[in-house]
Amino acid sequence: MRHLIDRLEQNRKLTKDEWTELIAKGADREYLFERARILAKQCYGNTVYIRGLIEFTNYCRNNCYYCGIRRDNSNAMRYRLSEEEILDCCRTGYGLGFRTFVLQGGEDGFYTDEKLEKVIRSIKMRYPDCALTLSVGEKSKESYRRFFEAGADRYLLRHETASENHYRMLHPEELTLKNRKDCLWNLKEIGYQVGCGFMVGSPGQTAECLAEDMLFITELQPHMAGIGPFVPHHETPFAGETQGTAEQTLYLIGLLRLLKPNLLIPATTALGTIRADGREAGILAGANVVMPNLSPVGVRKKYELYDNKICTGDEAAECKSCLQGRIERIGYELAVDRGDPAKEPGGNYV
Numbered sequence: 001m002r003h004l005i006d007r008l009e010q011n012r013k014l015t016k017d018e019w020t021e022l023i024a025k026g027a028d029r030e031y032l033f034e035r036a037r038i039l040a041k042q043c044y045g046n047t048v049y050i051r052g053l054i055e056f057t058n059y060c061r062n063n064c065y066y067c068g069i070r071r072d073n074s075n076a077m078r079y080r081l082s083e084e085e086i087l088d089c090c091r092t093g094y095g096l097g098f099r100t101f102v103l104q105g106g107e108d109g110f111y112t113d114e115k116l117e118k119v120i121r122s123i124k125m126r127y128p129d130c131a132l133t134l135s136v137g138e139k140s141k142e143s144y145r146r147f148f149e150a151g152a153d154r155y156l157l158r159h160e161t162a163s164e165n166h167y168r169m170l171h172p173e174e175l176t177l178k179n180r181k182d183c184l185w186n187l188k189e190i191g192y193q194v195g196c197g198f199m200v201g202s203p204g205q206t207a208e209c210l211a212e213d214m215l216f217i218t219e220l221q222p223h224m225a226g227i228g229p230f231v232p233h234h235e236t237p238f239a240g241e242t243q244g245t246a247e248q249t250l251y252l253i254g255l256l257r258l259l260k261p262n263l264l265i266p267a268t269t270a271l272g273t274i275r276a277d278g279r280e281a282g283i284l285a286g287a288n289v290v291m292p293n294l295s296p297v298g299v300r301k302k303y304e305l306y307d308n309k310i311c312t313g314d315e316a317a318e319c320k321s322c323l324q325g326r327i328e329r330i331g332y333e334l335a336v337d338r339g340d341p342a343k344e345p346g347g348n349y350v
Ligand code: SAM
Pocket: 066, 067, 068, 104, 105, 106, 107, 135, 136, 137, 138, 156, 157, 158, 160, 198, 199, 228, 229, 230, 231, 232, 233, 270, 305, 306
């Protein structure tokens, strides 16, 4: 498979058949990871960026089959943080050195555009040197524009899968791949730094689906791509399904690094959940971002997207120092700045 890995590095694209073959075989792993590390170092040196994740609501109007906080999970203990509580998380995070805050939540009708705008403005007024990322799902272009004008810099919206058929297997009818993709294009047009992404090993996913994900990422050219293994949640229709593997997730992280050398790629909590050193392995496969949790300890277990999620019992400070130790032990260091996308060696930002 080396010839395809080399071709990807040189051309930054492959055909659908080539992607499918490479992903299905998953061969020459160590070679791929070495190339991925070299490219990551050319763009980002030894640094790993850190983002403080604030899971501010687990109410959600959607019913995605894989997700533990889906609307129909009547056993989920619902919560939402107030503006004050969110600002408290930021204060703690700022003191610990975080310069990016990620506000993530279900699609919660309580947080209207007006309310979210107010939260965004308050955070940006207090912490003008910080980047603010939103991850609150599908909204109209107008809403996205309002949040941007209020000060949001980045938006994470995983496309989940770029295959129409596979999208239908993961979502109820009212959700469409077209709308998901339109949202991502709208976000890009407005000027956000945009992150897409997908789960690895979700039910029904084939190498061909993953090839389509790679083609979509080639087309969208996002600033960030978040991938993590699918992990079943016991209160969802996918409770009995098999979880994704760390091996395949790592392989795809390596491929993403070759596809876009300056891409921001998180080593996700889901990867750390299915393998004890999953996040370290993610960095060594080409990832360069970690997103420890800044949510108050009292609500963490309630933001249970999948079973056995790690880091639900630790204070933010413990999480940060644990991660810092993990990163330093593999020869990297945590960055203290906002961590915007780097220029590629050729000089391009995008
Ligand atoms: N509501 C926002 C959205 O739709 O983008 C943000 C929250 S949503 C829970 C964040 C991400 O969690 C999803 O994009 C999905 O990929 C991931 N996720 C949900 N359930 C999961 C599971 N069972 N295993 C792994 N990841 C999961």
